Amino acid sequence: MFDYEMLRLIWWVLLGVLLIGFALTDGFDLGVAALLPFVARKDAERRMVINTIGPTWEGNQVWFILGGGAIFAAWPLVYAASFSGFYLAMFVVLAALILRPVGFKYRSKRPDPAWRSRWDWALFVGGLVPALVFGVAVGNVLTGAPFRFDGDLRVFYDGNFLALFSPFALLAGVLSVAMLVLHGAAWLSIKVEHGPVHDRATAYGFAAGTLALLLFAVGGLMVAAMPGFEIVGTVDPAGASNPLHTTARIVTGGWLANFARHPWMAIAPALGFAGTALAMIGIYRQRAALAFGGSSAGAAGIIATVGCAMFPFILPSSIDAHSSLTVWNASSSARTLGIMLVVTIVFLPIVLAYTAWAYRVMFGRVTTAAVTAGPDFY
Amino acid sequence: MDPSVIDLSRLQFALTALYHFLFVPLTLGLSFMLVIMESVYVMTGRPVWRQVTRFWGKIFGINFVLGVATGLTMEFEFGTNWSYFSHYVGDIFGAPLAIEGLMAFFLEATFVGLMFFGWDRLSKLGHLIVTFMVALGTNLSALWILIANGWMQNPVGAAFNPETMRMEVTDFGAVVFNPVAQAKFVHTVSAGYVTASVVVLGISAFWLLKGRWLPVARRSMTVAAAFGLASSLSVVVLGDESGYALTDNQKMKLAAIEAAWHTAPAPAGLTIFGIPSMATRETRYEVQVPWVLGLIATRSLGGTVTGMSELVLQAQERIASGQVAYAAVQRLKADAKDAPARAAFEAHKRDLGYALLLKRYVADPAAATPAEVERAAWDTVPSVPVMFWAFRVMAAIGFAMIALFATAFVLCSLRLHMSVRWFLRAAVVAIPLPWVAIELGWIVAELGRQPWAIDGVLPTFLAASSLTPAMLLTTIAGFTLLYGTLAVIEVRLILAAVRHGPIEDEPALPADTHAPISAQPLAV
Numbered sequence: 023m024f025d026y027e028m029l030r031l032i033w034w035v036l037l038g039v040l041l042i043g044f045a046l047t048d049g050f051d052l053g054v055a056a057l058l059p060f061v062a063r064k065d066a067e068r069r070m071v072i073n074t075i076g077p078t079w080e081g082n083q084v085w086f087i088l089g090g091g092a093i094f095a096a097w098p099l100v101y102a103a104s105f106s107g108f109y110l111a112m113f114v115v116l117a118a119l120i121l122r123p124v125g126f127k128y129r130s131k132r133p134d135p136a137w138r139s140r141w142d143w144a145l146f147v148g149g150l151v152p153a154l155v156f157g158v159a160v161g162n163v164l165t166g167a168p169f170r171f172d173g174d175l176r177v178f179y180d181g182n183f184l185a186l187f188s189p190f191a192l193l194a195g196v197l198s199v200a201m202l203v204l205h206g207a208a209w210l211s212i213k214v215e216h217g218p219v220h221d222r223a224t225a226y227g228f229a230a231g232t233l234a235l236l237l238f239a240v241g242g243l244m245v246a247a248m249p250g251f252e253i254v255g256t257v258d259p260a261g262a263s264n265p266l267h268t269t270a271r272i273v274t275g276g277w278l279a280n281f282a283r284h285p286w287m288a289i290a291p292a293l294g295f296a297g298t299a300l301a302m303i304g305i306y307r308q309r310a311a312l313a314f315g316g317s318s319a320g321a322a323g324i325i326a327t328v329g330c331a332m333f334p335f336i337l338p339s340s341i342d343a344h345s346s347l348t349v350w351n352a353s354s355s356a357r358t359l360g361i362m363l364v365v366t367i368v369f370l371p372i373v374l375a376y377t378a379w380a381y382r383v384m385f386g387r388v389t390t391a392a393v394t395a396g397p398d399f400y
Numbered sequence: 401m402d403p404s405v406i407d408l409s410r411l412q413f414a415l416t417a418l419y420h421f422l423f424v425p426l427t428l429g430l431s432f433m434l435v436i437m438e439s440v441y442v443m444t445g446r447p448v449w450r451q452v453t454r455f456w457g458k459i460f461g462i463n464f465v466l467g468v469a470t471g472l473t474m475e476f477e478f479g480t481n482w483s484y485f486s487h488y489v490g491d492i493f494g495a496p497l498a499i500e501g502l503m504a505f506f507l508e509a510t511f512v513g514l515m516f517f518g519w520d521r522l523s524k525l526g527h528l529i530v531t532f533m534v535a536l537g538t539n540l541s542a543l544w545i546l547i548a549n550g551w552m553q554n555p556v557g558a559a560f561n562p563e564t565m566r567m568e569v570t571d572f573g574a575v576v577f578n579p580v581a582q583a584k585f586v587h588t589v590s591a592g593y594v595t596a597s598v599v600v601l602g603i604s605a606f607w608l609l610k611g612r613w614l615p616v617a618r619r620s621m622t623v624a625a626a627f628g629l630a631s632s633l634s635v636v637v638l639g640d641e642s643g644y645a646l647t648d649n650q651k652m653k654l655a656a657i658e659a660a661w662h663t664a665p666a667p668a669g670l671t672i673f674g675i676p677s678m679a680t681r682e683t684r685y686e687v688q689v690p691w692v693l694g695l696i697a698t699r700s701l702g703g704t705v706t707g708m709s710e711l712v713l714q715a716q717e718r719i720a721s722g723q724v725a726y727a728a729v730q731r732l733k734a735d736a737k738d739a740p741a742r743a744a745f746e747a748h749k750r751d752l753g754y755a756l757l758l759k760r761y762v763a764d765p766a767a768a769t770p771a772e773v774e775r776a777a778w779d780t781v782p783s784v785p786v787m788f789w790a791f792r793v794m795a796a797i798g799f800a801m802i803a804l805f806a807t808a809f810v811l812c813s814l815r816l817h818m819s820v821r822w823f824l825r826a827a828v829v830a831i832p833l834p835w836v837a838i839e840l841g842w843i844v845a846e847l848g849r850q851p852w853a854i855d856g857v858l859p860t861f862l863a864a865s866s867l868t869p870a871m872l873l874t875t876i877a878g879f880t881l882l883y884g885t886l887a888v889i890e891v892r893l894i895l896a897a898v899r900h901g902p903i904e905d906e907p908a909l910p911a912d913t914h915a916p917i918s919a920q921p922l923a924v
Contacts, residue, residue: 077517081510088501090475095498098490105479106865123465262563354491355568373506
């Protein structure tokens with residue numbers, strides 16, 4: 023059907039689709055959870071906020087799990103090197119995410135205020151920490167991770183946990199938080215009743231949007247002065263998946279080269295800025311649909327910017343450029359990529375269809391009156 | 401690699417997987433029991449069945465979230481802790497995991513929200529369909545994860561590629577229709593159905609003993625008795641089926657379970673009791689029932705069950721053959737066009753994994769001494785005492801479950817299940833047993849796979865990530881603390897829900913206020 027090069031390109035795009043799918047769906051759940059203690063002060067308000075995402079967050083989280091599975095299936099070397107290389111960071115993310123399902127379900131099981139307040143903290147951590155660490159991880163992917171392969175393709179690391187938090191990576195982390203808080207605030211402006219919670223959400227959303235625009239711009243300037251990577255010589259896009267055959271080098275500002283080579287790629291950062299700005303206009307003018315559409319487009323643009331800047335690199339190595347993982351040296355076999363593509367083409371539309379149906383069933387604003395009256399609300 | 405890194409990695413995986421599987425069986429079984437209960441509600445329209453469904457739905461929910469939460473760890477733990485495994489077999493192993501996400505997790509996770517929040521927004525039939533989708537999703541997810549696990553036990557449809565230094569798919573159909581995976585799937589989901597039946601049976605029995613919530617308890621018990629009898633028969637009969645599949649694919653596992661140190665004349669006897677010793681390679685105080693093992697394992701009077709000593713000799717031959725393959729791979733790494741090396745590799749590649757066993761003793765397996773080869777061959781024997789006893793306790797519980805549900809079924813049919821108190825007490829006491837059996841079942845399956853991560857392909861000690869003991873200790877402590885806390889909270893919430901009973905909270909009432917039973921809308 024497709025040749026190996028094409029399959030790899032398709033799976034690179036699908037990797038982006040997965041990450042964007044995660045940011046657009048579970049992203050607002052993370053943002054809402056991070057906003058929870060600030061936008062909602064009374065218990066009924068908090069329950070209202072929680073119940074805006076209560077029925078659907080679980081399906082959204084599958085984008086994250088599927089991300090893990092799909093990277094394993096399509097990019098096994100990336101799965102192996104990144105998750106073991108970012109070992110402790112991954113543990114922190116998992117621990118925070120583990121608090122989430124339990125927090126949603128268990129918080130409402132007892133009326134005790136101390137109990138509920140503890141779970142509010144758990145939900146806040148479960149929203150803020152993953153949003154921050156994912157951004158920090160993207161920052162580290164851009165600077166390159168300290169790993170190398172031996173002749174058997176076993177991966178070794180030089181880094182430590184604290185070294186992950188370089189100024190640039192922290193900037194990426196805060197940008198990620200700002201982007202998802204904006205997205206969460208936009209979701210709340212659609213889903214909660216008009217009133218104090220709605221007003222606070224729009225205020226925090228506007229601030230987060232401003233911060234996101236600023237950090238995205240500063241990040242771009244920093245990247246221009248930062249080491250990027252480029253492949254030396256020619257590569258065989260249909261060659262064996264073995265990073266030891268790669269020759270790569272570090273070039274200052276190298277991550278901007280793709281935008282000069284392929285000017286159409288500038289659509290991605292343009293979408294990042296324009297979407298975020300539109301979201302802020304939507305929030306300011308109380309146009310909830312515009313706000314949510316804008317924050318979605320903004321998040322998609324920001325994530326796509328990273329992908330476009332790095333292509334064909336997926337995970338460069340900061341200590342051994344030759345160990346860097348690219349679209350051409352880190353994929354599964356053509357057969358596996360082909361099988362997984364067929365499975366995706368068959369099942370992704372089905373998933374999207376019933377997900378849309380689920381949102382339609384739960385359509386409408388959640389009110390404090392409803393959550394305190396109904397037995398099924400969290 | 402540092403041996404403590406391997407041991408700690410194995411410890412963490414065992415802890416997180418065994419913990420995850422405390423919650424999964426109940427999810428697998430209770431989801432289908434909810435479908436049965438709700439179907440009765442939709443067909444009869446009686447409110448009491450709605451109450452039955454909603455109460456067990458509440459228990460399902462408390463349990464389900466921990467299954468989801470701890471499942472997150474599992475999806476990423478191959479990458480974090482077993483990165484060489486992930487590289488070495490990701491081409492095959494990753495696919496079922498990804499398909500599980502796409503086909504099963506989305507289904508269960510999307511519909512579970514509607515199951516809890518959709519009672520007032522969906523028609524009766526619509527809600528039943530939603531519940532069914534949750535059950536279908538959870539069980540499909542078991543299918544795909546067991547296809548992945550079955551491949552670790554019996555790695556079909558794949559071959560080593562020296563250019564990429566990993567295993568790659570040659571026949572995906574063989575991976576999906578792997579007979580070991582099929583047998584494991586049926587055995588595992590049946591065990592989940594048994595677990596859920598025991599929980600429903602036990603809690604209903606507790607209420608009947610206390611004389612509370614009788615209409616709900618009676619009906620729940622009837623569903624549990626019927627579903628449990630069918631499932632407990634299935635789990636034992638199809639457990640045998642997975643033992644049968646072993647004789648082709650994992651003879652060593654069977655030999656270890658049976659402590660068969662040597663091939664016995666056919667038909668072999670089944671050892672009921674004994675104390676196997678790894679040091680002397682014999683079993684003391686053995687009590688055997690003649691013929692039974694041969695009949696079960698080979699389905700014939702003439703078939704033999706190969707003993708461990710004989711299997712070790714075969715392993716020795718495969719190691720020698722693997723050494724040739726290993727040497728050929730080294731030459732192919734230097735020059736991919738080396739034709740004689742390619743020919744030697746093709747002839748011996750199925751034994752490459754056996755040569756890797758030598759890496760525990762020598763850096764270059766091709767240069768190993770005969771003594772080292774013999775040592776490595778004996779490494780293919782898993783821990784016999786653990787296998788022997790874990791299997792026996794598991795099987796005994798399996799038979800006890802059949803007895804329990806057969807009794808329950810008879811009593812329910814005779815309408816005596818509300819009055820026979822010794823049975824009700826036994827049903828309460830039995831609640832923890834399926835978990836014991838299930839965890840032991842995983843120990844048999846995975847400890848019995850040792851020393852392999854992938855049977856015959858990749859030894860466990862080569863599969864781990866190059867982490868430090870300090871990192872592993874940090875995460876083991878973290879997971880233990882987090883999981884331990886959550887387990888305590890979960891059990892307390894379930895106990896509170898059971899005490900509270902199947903009434904819906906009226907917002908005006910304090911949470912611990914019970915209305916008298918007669919005031920409940922229990923139209924019979």
